[in-house]
Amino acid sequence: MIQSLNAKQFEAFSTIILSVNNNLGKSFFLYGHGGTGKTFLYNAIIAKLRSQSKIAIVVASSGIAATLLPNGTTAHSRFKIPLHVDGTSTCSIKKGTHLAQLIQQASLIVWDEAPMTHRHAFEAISRSFCDLMDIPIEGPGHRLFGGKTVLFGGDFRQTLPLIADFGREQTLDGSLTRSPMWSSFTMLKLSENMRLDNSLANRALVSDGYTFGEWVLALGDGKLPTESFKQNAPSDWIQIPEVFLVPTTNEPIQSITSDIYDSFAEKYKNTIYLTSRAIVTPTNAKVNEINDYMLQQLPGLARSYHSSDSMQVDTDVPESFNESYLTEFLNTLTFNGVPDHEIKLKVHAPVMLLRNLSPSNGLCNGTRILITFLGENIIKGTIMGGSYDTKLVIMPRIVLNVEDKRWPFILKRR
Template identity: 35%
Template sequence: MNLHSSLVLDIKNSKLIIIDEATMMTKHALRCIDRLLKDIMKNSHPFGGKVILLGGDFRQTLPVVPKGSKVDIIESCIKSSYLWSHFKIIHLIDNMRISSDQVDYNAWLLKIGDGLSRSNSDLPTNSVEIPPYLLENDSLIKCVYGNSIEIADIDSLSTKIILTTKNKIALTLNNDIINIISGPIKHYYSADSIESDNKDDIMNFPIEILHSQTPSGMPPHKLTLKVGTIVMLLRNLSPKKGLCNGTRLIIRHLHINFIDAEVLTGTNKGYRVFLPRIDLAPSDSQLPFTLKRRQFPIIPAFVISINKSQGQTFDHVGLFLPEPVFAHGQLYVALTRCKSQNNMKIMILPSELQGKILKNDKTFTQNIVYNEILNS
């Protein structure tokens, strides 16, 4: 970073630095912030003497460690950082998302966040019962979005979401919803290549293999869109204008070389933007090569992953669980995205670990909680 830039000057003049959703940040990121502030302030005190406020709830999801074990995830958490001892813990006790008249529901959510133990020894470990009034057994898409999607009613659309466990599942459901929207469909195909100095790598992986890959944080090779599709940005294009990773937009016009979209939420709601194709590469990929993809930096966002939803609030939420959650805090995050229990619906596909596993009317799913994080 240029130590004479306007951003550095803003940091020097700041009295307080706030980092929201800090539970998803790794200890290495916290260490980098500490070193950067020390360099900027020329001060050897922690964080260069600046006051740092970390916001977050350790009941929610933790840093993503690809193929990492429970130990790896806990070790990467900011609570494992040598800097954690410098922070003073302040507890917030009122749930500002759930209305105060839903006391029982709020108490149940807290138990989910803290980890519910099995009430029956015949249940698999980590099992939790889902109340019948939250279950949806017909069509989750119709339950959340209705029989048709009205493009003109964007205020209503922006307050609805379906959550699921994995990006691959979300992409399939998004395509199903796009087919419900009236109007012509348009496909945008990416230009893929391998970044490598080794010619053998380029020869060993044909273009069909590259097209079939969709690493986390990347748009698919075949991007299917219609006018009225809700999409999410995958890169920071212009933070000052609110065009950040995670910003939701609605498609207004589809052109050959650019997309006309409108910001759905936030202080820049209603802002129109032209989105170009850009060169993208996965920030963290398990592929044996570096994939370079030229594509629009968006994905459909009628359905998003649970991890991507953290920090957001919606009026209507559907949770699709074709398989149980697989990481700490995911079930708690999904259930706490909605303002009211009356507008929260869950569809659970039966398996050995979820559904009516006791062969009665009760429905169960998995609730993964690392008590080591909550108790440390």
């Protein structure tokens, strides 16, 4: 793997290994857009350290990113980060536990997709690590993350922390770059696109001298010309070149699905084919519409699964309150990140987990699975992609607790 690193990757590799071997306790941020080989570099560093019997703890902000890393898991799961963090939060890690001992013995912490996580979470981890390593949390002798070498990575042009009901300024304020710790980070940059630059499709899609990969980078850097659609309105719209668009017809869903999933009838069992394609939509309503259409393209009969919905309310709430919300009404409620009351599935349908069922077995939020069996109480399938590729897994029924300020109760959807 080391021999396959390009110049920038090797420079970053050497810098990080030097910090670990000399116990310098530096904090790094590996900055690079998608396709620059961040994951490959992580894996090379992790393999190098583990070959020396050193411990590298590997986490990511999302489950799907965690599955691409060796023994990776989500950061919130690994470090017991509170769901709601502020400037004084700490993690629920007690001294003397196996997790505490693992962190104390670790030589490196690797954290992918870091820009997606609120800065208070990083600050909470740093305080917790200092406590575990018996290092002052602030003042003389203070060292970030308890003196551990940490490697964060990601792309600030992608998803920033999601803060409900707040605007641009609050979202930016939650970014890692707004943390007081940021000035102590060493920035490592990757710019060569290892994935797109050699792609035939990328070289074929050219507009105004830009290949598709170059155009996406120019978009992220704010270098594309903008225009305004209304008088005195901000100039914040861009024109997408026609060559980058899917030709539209009177059936737009058929157009995009046939373009992205070409030859679907012959390749629907091919996991490489499935994991190399995705359709991203701005709303859940469109997700459902596209999913329903694609499910119809699969052979065989669909099986419907229905949730069991109930309410969790305070004990001092009068009995009449429970009677005011019928089960039929609860069944109609929809929430972000939670399955609807009815799910239709078929064997060979690809699905994605929405919860961390068992990170140690590759079952994380974002794990993609190809269904092989639909039972009454369980679903069987094989994991697609990542370090757990082709592993056979079983998913049971689980209870999802949903809190939404629109409703005066917690929905329990099983």
